[in-house]
Amino acid sequence: MKNKGFTTRLVHADRVINKPQNGAVHQATNNSVLFAFDNAQDLVDVFQGKAAGHVYSRSSSASSVSLQNILCELEEGIGAVTFSTGMAAISATLLSLLRAGDHIIMSQFLFGNTSSLASTLQGLGIQISYVDVTDVQNVAAVMTPVTKLVYAETIANPATQVADLSAIGQLCEENKMLFIVDNTMTPANIFSPKSVKASLTIASLTKYVSGHGNVLGGVVIDTGLFDWRVFENILPMYRSADTQQWGLTQIKKRGLRDMGATLSPEAAHSISIGLETLALRVERICQNALRLASYLHGHEHVRHVYYPGLASHPQHYIARELFAGYGGIVSIDLVEKIDPLAFLNELNLVLCATHLGDTRTLGLPVAQTIYFENTAAQRAEMGINDNMLRFSVGIEDVDDIVADFEQAFAALQ
Known part of the structure; x- marks a missing residue:
């Protein structure tokens, strides 16, 4: 359905991408916490990431994976991870990828809760420079040899400053830095962070994506543009198989599995319904x-x-x-x-x-x-x-x- 319009793809996404059973147009909600295996080796293979499947719903379930597949398709990414809230997605991503002593650059216009999280990161030994991201020169001026990433929102809340996204994306690419774009305010039908060379897209699904004020959720999507081999914070245990998946694998393991901010199956289903419109x-x-x-x-x-x-x-x-x-x-x-x-x-x-x-x-x-x-x-x-x-x-x-x-x-x- 690559050649179809945006809403046409959305309305049919669950049916086409996830292929629900019995002719259903939506993936059924699966509330099982555990998943049984007839063969113990199959459990071992899924647990070790050698085969696809689910072992425990805190890490993954059919409901969350179905929503991840749709969101990844819309953003033309290579993988997605959903969380219980947008703030959980931001927290898990940054805490999974950063270490004490790292330096990051963030917008000085950050949403209040993101700004509060940033102060927590500083307490853990992460250096942060807050800059006016409406001009890429402000970003370039504070870069250091230990700068790991730039974090910016598309349109700031509430004063609506617009980040110089294209220029910042180019700067990050040239300097092999992660570029994380919070796309909550400008969802996929009006903006693609991949077009400005974003490495990761983060969004609160609670807002425009689900759209009806009845469910919480968050997501991080890897655009496939960043070479994770140059990111020294990827742990040795995750430096295997497909190099493009190193970042998301660490976020899934350290950010979702360990921190536990799992999107419930009911919430995933509700978000996928709201997403259609x-x-x-x-x-x-x-x-x-x-x-x-x-x-x-x-x-x-x-x-x-x-x-x-x-x-x-x-x-x-x-x-x-x-x-x-x-x-x-x-x-x-x-x-x-x-x-x-x-x-x-x-x-x-x-x-x-x-x-x-x-x-x-x-x-x-x-x-x-x-x-x-x-x-x-x-x-x-x-x-x-x-x-x-x-x-x-x-x-x-x-x-x-x-x-x-x-x-x-x-x-x-």
Whole structure:
């Protein structure tokens, strides 16, 4: 189905790739924790990785593998590993691949929980340089002989800075460094990290991929572009067989098996169902977000709008080159005379909630919630003002979304 359209491939992916039994169009959910073998040698071969199969559901199951196969196909990768949450995928990947004394470069605009994890890594002896990733020169300036990787998000949450992904990918390739791209904000139908030479793609499946606010999940996908033979942190026991699989094997063994953040079979099945409508939902979300951002841009009660789809956005031209849509996050700074919390309380259609990528439009005050643990100085470095509101635009009729904002502004006049 390589020559078919994105949604056509998605709708038929489970049936075509995983070939469920009895003519089913979805892989059945398998809740077994253990897997029995008639021949003891078969168990040994699967356990040692000499044959395909499952030995214990913490490490793998038919349900998780089916979802991994679909996600890997969409990203044109060579393998994928799913986790119970997006943060589990990030934690497992970094903790599996890094050692004390390593140096890594990360975006200074990191999502709050990723930033918190980074501080934990520093406590374990990993050196981190935080830079403005909208310009590759900032990345190049802090490289050292022990720099192992660069970690960047495509569109930052909540101030929507867009990383200079193509240039960073080129820099990493030239210097034999891993390039890890968090693609949560720009799923596969609007952006392919492989196109910018990403080594690994990480995403929270909780957000746009599953899309309905009813399941948690995360994934890491190997694009096949990185030569793991030059990555000295791969342990000897995993330096065998297919060299392209060394990285994912270590992540599976050290990050999934040992740390145990396993995606449940029920969650894997739910995510695969939501995944089928990914393109339809994200296209509608991007259209709605651009319309809402355009309405808010220049509004008398709005001091600033953060959205890459606006020509006024500092990285608009980077986003235009990279993405087939500008995402669903629209953030705003209200004028000082309007209290941001009072404005949220006046919205009727928009839900006040700490989530994004949902079918419903959601809003929250940024500094007081998801970045509450950061200092004022840290928030300023990330481009977050104390009165910033973040909106994750949904798939509702856009006129209804805009009308809700209009009535909220009128109520506070």
